[in-house]
Amino acid sequence: MSSSSKVFLILFVCIFSLLILHGTSTEFEVGEKLTKGWEVPLPKHPHVYNEWAQKNRFKVNDTLHFRYKKDSVMVVTNSEYDKCGSAQPLFFSNNGDTTFVLDRPGLFYFISGVTGHCPKGQKMIVKVLDVENSSDDDQQSGNQTAAEDTKKKSDATQALGHWSLPSFMVLFIVGYHIMG
Structure with a gap:
């Protein structure tokens, strides 16, 4: 095995381990399969978003994709969630196609920013599990310090977030044959 092949193999192992x-x-x-996106739920099913969130298992670096028309998405504190309003949300987007990265374990509180939508059920609590320390799964994010750390960039992505194991395997095989 040539020295360039050894370097490539070491690099691949490091990247694979990081992945x-x-x-x-x-x-x-x-709201997939339950709604047409982020919208005011039907009166007969006002808790559709929290029911949807409870059926899913979220972990750090997962993303939520909100699709909506003439609405907005806000991340707020627990007390603002209960009040259905915030003058200074931790995150705000109204572009109709919002992606939000769940960047830490704990609770995230989402509400619509359109007056009257949240009291009709357009709100959701998402619990993000701490997979590295499962005993902290019940950690709550209601305190202001954790909530302040929640401020987001709407299209933030993680460096390896779009790379999958098959992608790295193909990269390795092609690289190995090139390095020969």
């Missing part, structure tokens, strides 16, 4: 430690992320379509 395994980092884990893979999942993109969730908010």
Whole structure:
């Protein structure tokens, strides 16, 4: 094995190890199969978003994808969630196609920013599990310090978030044959 092949193999093992430690992320379509996107739920089913969130298992670096028309998505504190309003949300987007990265374990509180939508049920609590320390699964994010750390960039992505194990395997095989 040539020295360039050894370097490539070492590099591949390091990247592969990082991928395994980092884990893979999942993109969730908010309300999938239950609603037409992020909208005011039907009166007969006002808790559709929390029911949907409870049926899913979220982990750090997963993303939530919100699709909506003439609405908005806000991340707020627990007390603002209960009040259905915030003058200074931790995150705000109204572009109709919002992706939000769940960047830490704990609870995230989402509400619509359109007056009257949240009291009609357009709100959701998402619990993100701490897979590295499962005993902390019940960690709550209601305190202000954790909530302040929640401020987001709407299209933030993780460096390896779009790379999958098959992608790295193909990269390795092609690289190995090129390095020969």
